[in-house]
Amino acid sequence: MGRAVVMLAAVACYFAFFAAFLYLVGWVGAFEFMPTSVDDGLSAAPLTAALIDIGLIALFGVQHSVMARQGFKRAWTRIIPPALERSFYLLATVAVLAIMFAYWHPIEGTVWSVANETARLAIWALFFIGWGILFISTWLLNHFELFGLQQAWLHMRGQGAAAPTMRTPLFYKAVRHPLYTGFFIAFWATPDMTYSHLLAAVSFTIYIVIGIAYEERDLLDVFGEEYAEYRKRVGAFIPGIGKKA
Numbered sequence: 001m002g003r004a005v006v007m008l009a010a011v012a013c014y015f016a017f018f019a020a021f022l023y024l025v026g027w028v029g030a031f032e033f034m035p036t037s038v039d040d041g042l043s044a045a046p047l048t049a050a051l052i053d054i055g056l057i058a059l060f061g062v063q064h065s066v067m068a069r070q071g072f073k074r075a076w077t078r079i080i081p082p083a084l085e086r087s088f089y090l091l092a093t094v095a096v097l098a099i100m101f102a103y104w105h106p107i108e109g110t111v112w113s114v115a116n117e118t119a120r121l122a123i124w125a126l127f128f129i130g131w132g133i134l135f136i137s138t139w140l141l142n143h144f145e146l147f148g149l150q151q152a153w154l155h156m157r158g159q160g161a162a163a164p165t166m167r168t169p170l171f172y173k174a175v176r177h178p179l180y181t182g183f184f185i186a187f188w189a190t191p192d193m194t195y196s197h198l199l200a201a202v203s204f205t206i207y208i209v210i211g212i213a214y215e216e217r218d219l220l221d222v223f224g225e226e227y228a229e230y231r232k233r234v235g236a237f238i239p240g241i242g243k244k245a
């Protein structure tokens with residue numbers, strides 16, 4: 001594949017992912033202008049709906065976990081250009097998110113609904129702060145590398161892939177996984193918690209907590225003692241909590 005084509009493919013995947021990410025924000029927020037949302041979609045009896053929705057989130061989990069493993073990457077990059085490995089990961093994420101958006105089955109009923117207008121506004125502010133923390137965290141790590149553009153750019157310029165660098169700026173000084181902290185806040189901060197929203201929040205939380213073990217194992221492999229020492233000093237999602245001896 002030509003170098004310029006690789007670059008164009010990476011840019012296309014980046015924008016496809018960005019669109020899916022924006023849709024996800026609206027989907028979780030269940031805003032009225034959204035065609036589908038966590039509280040809106042196909043209909044089924046509550047138990048069937050719950051099983052389908054859990055299956056959809058599991059699909060997301062399997063895609064994310066399998067494609068992030070080193071063994072999979074080694075095999076996969078014998079078929080696709082290594083410079084596009086991250087971009088195809090994003091494209092696969094777009095596909096599983098699109099399936100989730102299309103086949104989500106809401107479950108009727110409300111767990112909590114906040115009536116006070118000021119409290120509602122505060123919760124909405126928290127919702128956007130969560131997404132903001134997540135977005136800023138991508139820049140603190142390396143936005144262009146995380147979203148595949150750096151790899152394609154270096155490839156286009158005939159340079160090898162950049163060596164991974166451990167980063168701990170700003171939020172990363174307080175917690176090891178601020179991006180996931182942002183994700184948790186965004187999923188849990190809602191003034192109207194429906195059963196389907198709760199199911200999504202619980203399932204994604206469980207998935208992330210399990211996924212972290214694998215992510216940290218890879219980080220320990222790559223960064224060794226530097227990451228081990230970081231785990232001893234810094235909490236996982238909440239400052240000071242979840243340090244690893």
Ligand SMILES: C[S@@+](CC[C@H](N)C(=O)[O-])C[C@H]1O[C@@H](n2cnc3c(N)ncnc32)[C@H](O)[C@@H]1O
Binds near residue numbers: 137165167180
């Ligand atoms: C979706 S990001 C999530 C990062 C982190 N778990 C968080 O919640 O902020 C996952 C990628 O970030 C990388 N990563 C996580 N922590 C890192 C760090 N401190 N420095 C460099 N890369 C890191 C992982 O290797 C993985 O490729």
